[in-house]
Amino acid sequence: xxxxxxxxxxxxxxxxxxxxxxxxxxxxxxxxxxxxxxxxxxxxxxxxxxxxxxxxxxxxxxxxxxxxxxxxxxxxxxxxxxxxxxxxxxxxxxxxxxxxxxxxxxxxxxxxxxxxxxxxxxxxxxxxxxxxxxxxxxxxxxxxxxxxxxxxxxxxxxxxxxxxxxxxxxxxxxxxxxxxxxxxxxxxxxxxxxxxxxxxxxxxxxxxxxxxxxxxxxxxxxxxxxxxxxxxxxxxxxxxxxxxxxxxxxxxxxxxxxxxxxxxxxxxxxxxxxxxxxxxxxxxxxxxxxxxxxxxxxxxxxx
Amino acid sequence: xxxxxxxxxxxxxxxxxxxxxxxxxxxxxxxxxxxxxxxxxx
Numbered sequence: 001x002x003x004x005x006x007x008x009x010x011x012x013x014x015x016x017x018x019x020x021x022x023x024x025x026x027x028x029x030x031x032x033x034x035x036x037x038x039x040x041x042x043x044x045x046x047x048x049x050x051x052x053x054x055x056x057x058x059x060x061x062x063x064x065x066x067x068x069x070x071x072x073x074x075x076x077x078x079x080x081x082x083x084x085x086x087x088x089x090x091x092x093x094x095x096x097x098x099x100x101x102x103x104x105x106x107x108x109x110x111x112x113x114x115x116x117x118x119x120x121x122x123x124x125x126x127x128x129x130x131x132x133x134x135x136x137x138x139x140x141x142x143x144x145x146x147x148x149x150x151x152x153x154x155x156x157x158x159x160x161x162x163x164x165x166x167x168x169x170x171x172x173x174x175x176x177x178x179x180x181x182x183x184x185x186x187x188x189x190x191x192x193x194x195x196x197x198x199x200x201x202x203x204x205x206x207x208x209x210x211x212x213x214x215x216x217x218x219x220x221x222x223x224x225x226x227x228x229x230x231x232x233x234x235x236x237x238x239x240x241x242x243x244x245x246x247x248x249x250x251x252x253x254x255x256x257x258x259x260x261x262x263x264x265x266x267x268x269x270x271x272x273x274x275x276x277x278x279x280x281x282x283x284x285x286x287x288x289x290x291x292x293x294x295x296x297x298x299x300x301x302x303x
Numbered sequence: 304x305x306x307x308x309x310x311x312x313x314x315x316x317x318x319x320x321x322x323x324x325x326x327x328x329x330x331x332x333x334x335x336x337x338x339x340x341x342x343x344x345x
Binding site: 009010011012013044046047050053112113 | 310313314317318320321324325335338339341342343345
């Protein structure tokens with residue numbers, strides 16, 4: 001008697017789309033676009049569109065590789081167990097090939113349409129996120145969020161380099177701003193959301209170093225961000241509109257971070273209101289800061 | 304073989320939607336490459 005052979009259904013196109021982490025991609029597109037628009041060189045709209053598309057495709061490819069590698073971890077966490085691979089809707093090999101394909105496509109298209117410097121940095125950002133962060137350091141160190149912040153910091157750098165064709169202090173500062181913004185943003189969330197990371201063996205800071213240390217580090221990074229965010233103005237890379245906006249936004253960021261950094265949880269019923277406020281504000285902060293950067297540039301061009 | 308009529312219909316629906324999305328993406332890619340070529344020549 002012949003054995004029954006089950007042919008699983010092919011994955012739906014929506015599952016492939018979900019692999020690219022569309023919500024993360026929207027932030028990547030925004031910051032990449034801001035880098036491109038804030039650069040002191042105008043770029044043809046078609047080429048600007050192609051550059052942002054390449055950044056988005058590259059981010060999608062890296063995200064797919066991240067989901068392929070972390071499928072076992074995702075299966076063990078509530079938040080991620082319905083993703084395409086752990087839910088059994090997609091073959092892991094298909095996800096891996098999809099991620100590699102998108103990554104190569106994005107770098108090749110960036111190289112041909114824009115230039116090989118921007119393409120090289122895009123390739124570096126994909127390797128940084130998919131290999132250095134996801135495979136190597138995320139499971140090994142509680143500094144994983146600090147390191148992961150580097151991956152999120154690449155888009156404005158690439159956008160700027162796509163427009164200008166070279167690396168100067170300004171795009172490096174934009175990179176540094178997102179890099180130092182990530183730890184207080186993510187750790188504020190980690191303090192008030194019960195995460196399953198410890199269950200699957202990922203060493204998150206609040207679990208490894210404790211809440212007190214995490215709170216101090218949130219404040220440390222927020223204080224660092226204050227002068228750093230204003231540096232583009234001080235070195236003459238932007239005008240006063242950005243500079244004043246950066247100082248006001250960052251001062252309020254420090255204020256909210258100080259409320260988090262200098263307090264302790266009052267008990268198991270603590271609503272963690274300061275932490276929630278800091279997390280919400282951190283998202284607004286980044287959007288408004290980068291919008292101010294573009295507005296500053298736009299007003300300068302308009303005279 | 305797990306080839307019940309329901310399963311077969313679902314498989315065809317998924318394959319059809321994937322084919323449509325792939326065709327649209329390839330069409331958009333061709334237009335993009337054309338537009339990039341014109342922009343770079345200009």
